[in-house]
Amino acid sequence: MKAFLFDLDGTLLLSDEESFYSTYFELLGKYTSDLVDSKKLLKSINDTFEKMTFENNEANNYQKFMVEMSKCFGNKMIDLEKRFEEFYNGPFKELKKLTRPNIELIKTMRNLDGLKVLATNPMFPEIAIRERMKWAELKDDDFTLVTFMENSHYLKPNPKYFLEIAGKIGVKPQECTMIGNDPVLDGACEKTGVKFVLVGGNDGRPESRIEG
Template sequence: MASRTYRAIFFDLDGTLLPMELDEFLGAYFEAIANFVAAHGLDAATFSAGLKAGIKAMAVHDDGRTNADAYWEAFFSHADRDAADWDELLAGFYERDFGAIGAGVVPNSAAARAIETLAAKGYPLVLATMPMFPRRAVEWRLSWAGIDASRFGRITSFENSTSVKPKLAYYAENVAACGLAGEDVLMVGNNTVEDLAIRGLGADAFLVTDHLLDPDEGFDLASVKHGTMEEFAAWAEALPACADPAQGIEAGIVEAAARAAVLSRAEEA
């Protein structure tokens, strides 16, 4: 069925494995975390300003720091560092309150079926989600999708990532974490810009169309493998077992030199 073989398969989360409208989710998230902070006697407006500054910092920084470090530096340009034990306070939010945001999510059973199928065939899996959330928030979102987080050898979050989509550096970091070249990877996503950027490293892609996002508009679907999540699950069932799986995937922070080597190889190709 496939014209290429793969040593690892990367997945986007929101709109791909997790069937939700991103704008609705983000609106609910911003409201919930602001209310949580206010309930603990802190100024919600100041917190929200810091949150937005942190998100912007993660999007634009390119200095090798983790996204978490970039976030907190920008956050504290607005919020009082001494107003709370921020790590402990927000860990409580993500451990408990955040989970309620997904109460109305109806998972697509085809997503879990695809993951289980590929895992059974020996494909190493990487959750290549936008790494602007703490790991616990990502785990919650996987649970909303009905997917077992342990199936993934690497899950990107703001703790272990130094870049974001659609930057090639983000994808190079994750390819390097697997000890692979871009050509060894299949990316499964729903965004023609953020998820297909990995093709700049030579990776293959499958575009899931249930919640298709085409920011630049006019993308030619015929130029890439594509279909609904149900169709992707069937496609995965037809794949052969993984003949040469990636070994020793790095779950944590990736060495800058390893990321640079992947980028250099892509530039030379």
């Protein structure tokens, strides 16, 4: 294999994902409650990502997100955008305590020969992805490419997400292996010819060998 695509949540960075996202939305809701209703914000975010999943226009994910959210909140999105950035520089960091690095898998990743991509579902802006990389004790030079909202045009499980990565790093899909914990989101890579290795259980161990 020439390239290895690693998911973040539940793969390189372990947590109880239900608890993590519940706390995430609770913190975000409180931090923006003076601007918008927290329940409306949560519903709008979920509806927006659902709509974005199989959108195939040329806008990047951040642009798509802002367009759809602006339909819900109008001019308030100007203030919300600034507040989101403040949130990721502040309260968001409290979520680190709910996570832990997958030390063994990270060691395996670093010992592999080939290109490595942090192929986390690009639903977060770069500022948030970089912060979460710190929680997993990952470095920028661990990866040839890191996917986030601003540099990605598709979301998992859209097969075009994986094709876009292969194109950016200059390899064929058949020369890539995706390592992740979600058979639906990560496993969608198999539709493009990318091999899939499932990471399962609380210990985050691959269920089959990652072959270089």
